[in-house]
Amino acid sequence: MPCLPRCGRSSSLTTAKAAAIILAKELRLEFRTRELLTATVIFALVVVVLFSFAFDPTAAESRRYGPGLLWIAFLFAGSLMLNPSFAREQNNETLDALRMAPISSFAILLGKILANFIFMSLAELVLVPIFAVLYNLSLAGIVWRLILVLVLGTLGLTVTGTVFSAVSAHARMRELLLPLLVLPLLTPLLIAAVESTASLFAEQPALERTWLAFLAGFDIVFLTASWLLCDHLLAE
Amino acid sequence: MPASIGVSFHNVEKRFGSLAALRGVSLEIRAGEFVALLGPNGAGKTTLLRMAALLMNPTRGTVQFTNGPAVVSGRVRAQAIVLRPKQLIGLVGHSTLLYDELTAAENLTLFARLYALEKIADTVATALDDCGLATRAGSLVRTFSRGMRQRLAIARALLHRPSVMLLDEPAAGLDRHGLAWFSARLARLKADGCTVLMSTHARNESLDLATRAVALAGGRVDNDSGSAGDPRALLAALRTEQ
Numbered sequence: 072m073p074c075l076p077r078c079g080r081s082s083s084l085t086t087a088k089a090a091a092i093i094l095a096k097e098l099r100l101e102f103r104t105r106e107l108l109t110a111t112v113i114f115a116l117v118v119v120v121l122f123s124f125a126f127d128p129t130a131a132e133s134r135r136y137g138p139g140l141l142w143i144a145f146l147f148a149g150s151l152m153l154n155p156s157f158a159r160e161q162n163n164e165t166l167d168a169l170r171m172a173p174i175s176s177f178a179i180l181l182g183k184i185l186a187n188f189i190f191m192s193l194a195e196l197v198l199v200p201i202f203a204v205l206y207n208l209s210l211a212g213i214v215w216r217l218i219l220v221l222v223l224g225t226l227g228l229t230v231t232g233t234v235f236s237a238v239s240a241h242a243r244m245r246e247l248l249l250p251l252l253v254l255p256l257l258t259p260l261l262i263a264a265v266e267s268t269a270s271l272f273a274e275q276p277a278l279e280r281t282w283l284a285f286l287a288g289f290d291i292v293f294l295t296a297s298w299l300l301c302d303h304l305l306a307e
Numbered sequence: 308m309p310a311s312i313g314v315s316f317h318n319v320e321k322r323f324g325s326l327a328a329l330r331g332v333s334l335e336i337r338a339g340e341f342v343a344l345l346g347p348n349g350a351g352k353t354t355l356l357r358m359a360a361l362l363m364n365p366t367r368g369t370v371q372f373t374n375g376p377a378v379v380s381g382r383v384r385a386q387a388i389v390l391r392p393k394q395l396i397g398l399v400g401h402s403t404l405l406y407d408e409l410t411a412a413e414n415l416t417l418f419a420r421l422y423a424l425e426k427i428a429d430t431v432a433t434a435l436d437d438c439g440l441a442t443r444a445g446s447l448v449r450t451f452s453r454g455m456r457q458r459l460a461i462a463r464a465l466l467h468r469p470s471v472m473l474l475d476e477p478a479a480g481l482d483r484h485g486l487a488w489f490s491a492r493l494a495r496l497k498a499d500g501c502t503v504l505m506s507t508h509a510r511n512e513s514l515d516l517a518t519r520a521v522a523l524a525g526g527r528v529d530n531d532s533g534s535a536g537d538p539r540a541l542l543a544a545l546r547t548e549q
Contacts, residue, residue: 162407
């Protein structure tokens with residue numbers, strides 16, 4: 072029987088390195104199964120298309136209602152995507168294997184937050200241009216500012232959603248529990264995201280700095296809270 | 308040889324709501340001991356192993372690792388302290404702790420990277436060869452039989468050469484060939500001075516390697532052959548009971 076080679080034990084990985092390994096694992100799993108992305112994109116697309124045909128909005132109406140609709144589509148898509156984030160670690164109790172590895176709990180959480188952020192961003196990359204076409208809204212001149220709002224809003228959505236996905240993963244009715252826990256918390260974030268997006272789609276596009284600062288603050292607060300509480304969040 | 312470390316359970320109690328899974332268990336497992344953990348279903352074997360794996364905190368009492376690079380409490384709160392013994396612990400649990408949608412090689416590579424091992428490709432290739440899955444290195448784990456998954460699960464747990472090996476019914480699903488491989492692997496662990504804590508039924512052939520037998524019942528230590536004692540009498544008695 073061959074002997075295992077001596078594998079030198081180096082010191083533990085840094086949080087960033089460990090999170091990058093978890094992120095790579097999440098991306099590999101998702102791009103192999105396409106479980107989350109396909110369902111999320113199709114679901115959000117159906118919402119956007121259905122409302123477009125139901126209301127047949129004018130440009131002025133689109134500017135008023137479009138941002139809210141867009142973020143509702145993102146929220147529903149996010150709920151669908153974030154729930155399995157930790158739930159699928161239950162299958163073979165792989166979360167135990169991750170928790171046993173000599174890495175910080177925050178690295179596990181951060182890897183998953185980054186993965187969910189990338190998945191949500193990819194879904195948004197497909198949705199936003201289609202939304203602009205269906206609702207007669209021009210993205211010209213506001214693309215970078217819109218990306219900034221989308222990044223800050225999506226980050227808040229994924230941080231909160233991933234954290235609560237970890238909390239609800241052990242629960243029997245986790246599909247019901249996650250939206251119940253997350254939606255009230257996300258309401259201020261959604262208001263800020265909708266207001267920021269609406270100001271960009273206005274006839275005179277402008278970036279509302281107050282709402283933007285609120286989005287950034289929300290992200291910082293929840294990211295810090297997840298860092299402080301990660302051991303408890305992932306504990307059995 | 309891996310650093311020899313022992314495990315001490317001091318008056319450990321674990322409650323799940325009103326259910327007491329462990330009721331004041333005290334055990335001093337010396338470095339290099341091979342302990343067979345026996346007992347009926349619900350005796351508390353898995354709970355004890357999960358605490359030793361730092362996956363669960365005791366409701367009362369402490370779990371400590373001794374003679375290693377650090378003596379630490381089983382409380383998982385102090386991350387900086389806990390990280391070091393994590394590198395020294397290996398666990399084969401009820402589940403495989405493997406990702407079905409990753410290949411055998413990808414699973415081992417993932418954990419080799421998380422344990423910051425060196426020469427990852429060589430380590431993974433040797434581990435796959437050792438458990439007889441080298442030809443299936445590129446196959447998704449979901450395509451494996453139960454026995455193949457279990458062999459890979461054992462290979463994963465051994466990948467970082469742990470000093471404390473925790474085994475919860477590790478022979479489940481293994482065929483005759485797999486059992487022979489597993490017994491040989493356990494013998495090598497014992498020879499290397501690894502501390503082994505194995506929960507299994509009394510008829511498991513690997514128990515011949517045990518240097519100590521501990522029987523749990525109702526969350527308490529019911530019988531213990533002791534560190535200096537001979538486990539054979541207790542194992543024989545338990546085999547007769549079954």
